[in-house]
Amino acid sequence: MATIKITKRIVDQLKPDGKRRIIWDAVVVGFGMRSRANGRKYFVVKYRFDGRQRWLTIGQYGSPWSVDQARTQALKLLGEVASGCDPAATRDLNKNANTVSELCDVFMDNYARLHKKPSSWKTDESNIRNHVKPLIGRLKVRSVTRQDMEAFKRHVAAGKTKVNRKLKPRVRLRVRGGQGVANRCLALLSKMFNLAEEWGLRDEQTNPVRGIKKFPERKIERYLSDDEISRLGEVLGYAVHKNIAEQPSVDAIRLLFFTGCRLSEILTLKWSYIDFQHECIRLPDSKTGAKTIYLPRPAIAVLQNIPRLNENPYVFVGTGITGHQINLRKPWHRIRHEAGLDDVRLHDLRHSFASIAAGQGMSLYIIGRLLGHT
DSSP states (O other): OOEEOOOHHHHHHOOOOSOOEEEEESSSTTEEEEEOTTSOEEEEEEEEETTEEEEEEEEEBTTTBOHHHHHHHHHHHHHHHHTTOOHHHHHHHHTTOOBHHHHHHHHIIIIIHHHSOHHHHHHHHHHIIIIIHHHHTTSBGGGOOHHHHHHHHHHHHTTTTOEEEEEETTEEEEEOOOHHHHHHHHHHHHHHHHHHHHTTSSOTTOOTTTTOOOOOOOOOOOOOOHHHHHHHHHHHHHTTTTTSSOHHHHHHHHHHHHHOOOHHHHHTOBGGGEETTTTEEEESOOTTSSEEEEOOHHHHHHHHTSOOOTTOOBSSBOSSSSOBOOOOHHHHHHHHHHTTOTTOOTHHHHHHHHHHHHHTTOOHHHHHHHHTOO
């Protein structure tokens, strides 16, 4: 089919004749203008995605779509296709994202679960369920204002969404809110509204979270002293004998201290990741991507004494046949109480690892590499 550069003069020359016509642009491949039998004229874009041909209507000729504006929009849509996104599918989803609650669902399905680590998108999912939807879920995406966000921030900080209800026997849902939670929710909403602008759900540069001041937060960094490390080591030595914790929990805590790993990296550790010959762990993925963890001799000794189960690939097996241990909260609380360290978190073992490394003269660069920081 012949192509021609679509201009205002070309479009205006098309008169209603009872026939449907289409003109393809010679400048942007896939950009065209369709003239219907009733004389109405629409700009369209045609492309292929996953081997299938797609058509997308940009808008009707006239206000607000001029030829140049439509061509620019066509370039933007074709750019999305080149980056691996199907704008037609996105537009279909966005038809169901009129309210903040619906925007949350689109955000989770089309962004969070695709681009975030499971631990991150599960946190987003929790904040959406516990705070965002209950407080502002019914608001229209286009009508949310900065005043709405200021009120939302205050309500979450004050615990307005506080819940303490029984879900099933021995299981309770506890939602408390707080200033830290309010800050996390604001960051989440800011990203959601930025995407809403990209998806055409809000006008550009109208993010209602922009400019809102977050609550001040005190970064908690707790380091164990030599005496505290000795007490912790002593308790770990007799924890199994006195039924304070089981051996796998004790081994996992020791590895956290000896390696500076994140908790999730230890609990999901597989035997196939461990290279005893080169004394390291090679994680194919982590919070900051693939990384290598170098093992000191005490860590190697711990790993060598852990029995393997042929049917389970994990170092710290869970209750299922092929699963891994989920958390160390209860055994850690008992161990730290026994050691008189009730204010110490498991993550503080990572801080202490870094502190000891610094005390031994290691550079910040080397410590960052050991911890897996970007």
